[in-house]
Amino acid sequence: MIKTLFKLLFIVSISSSLFSCATQDEMQMLDSSLRSYERAVRWGDFTRAKSFHKNSPSLEDLERRRLKFYRVTGYNVLNQETADLYNAYVQVEIKYYRNERPVIKTIVTNQHWKRDEGSKIWYLNSAFPKFR
Numbered sequence: 001m002i003k004t005l006f007k008l009l010f011i012v013s014i015s016s017s018l019f020s021c022a023t024q025d026e027m028q029m030l031d032s033s034l035r036s037y038e039r040a041v042r043w044g045d046f047t048r049a050k051s052f053h054k055n056s057p058s059l060e061d062l063e064r065r066r067l068k069f070y071r072v073t074g075y076n077v078l079n080q081e082t083a084d085l086y087n088a089y090v091q092v093e094i095k096y097y098r099n100e101r102p103v104i105k106t107i108v109t110n111q112h113w114k115r116d117e118g119s120k121i122w123y124l125n126s127a128f129p130k131f132r
Contacts, residue, residue, distance in 0.1 A: 026085050026120070030113065033122040034077075034090065041094065041129070042075045054114070054123040070131045072096045073104060088113040088122070094129055107131070 033052065040049035046067045050059045059067070074095035082088045090111040097104050107129055114125040 023085065026115065027082065029120065030082070030088055030115070030122050033113065034080075037124070038075050038077075042072050044070070044072060050128055052124045053128055054125055056128070067131065069099050070096050071099065078108070086115045086117065096131060098131075105132075 037049060037052045040046070040052075044067075047059050047064065051057050072094060074093070076093045076095075077090060078093050079091040080088065081090075090113060092109050092111060094107050094109065095104055096107070109129050110126065111124055112126045113122050115122050
């Protein structure tokens with residue numbers, strides 16, 4: 001009976017550590033995606049930032065020309081919640097200005113990050129920030 005109990009404990013500990021490693025890898029991939037997206041937005045690489053959006057991964061020519069007039073001065077994560085291994089919700093504050101009007105504006109966006117089950121890549125399932 002004690003041997004059976006030890007075997008059961010061993011199996012539970014091995015499976016929980018394997019689950020922990022998988023969870024850690026997925027969260028590292030999420031963090032990497034969040035940082036890459038932040039860098040793209042922060043440095044004005046809106047074409048790259050848009051590629052993280054699954055539903056519309058490219059900028060239209062008119063939108064690309066319009067966004068050249070904006071500079072981002074701050075990108076701050078206000079809140080991050082990982083619901084499960086496939087969904088994360090991030091609230092972000094973006095500070096920016098338009099080149100010809102040096103007045104800092106702030107927008108708060110709610111991002112829904114979703115992990116693709118097949119490719120295991122995290123992508124944005126929410127709208128691109130509205131710079132106005």
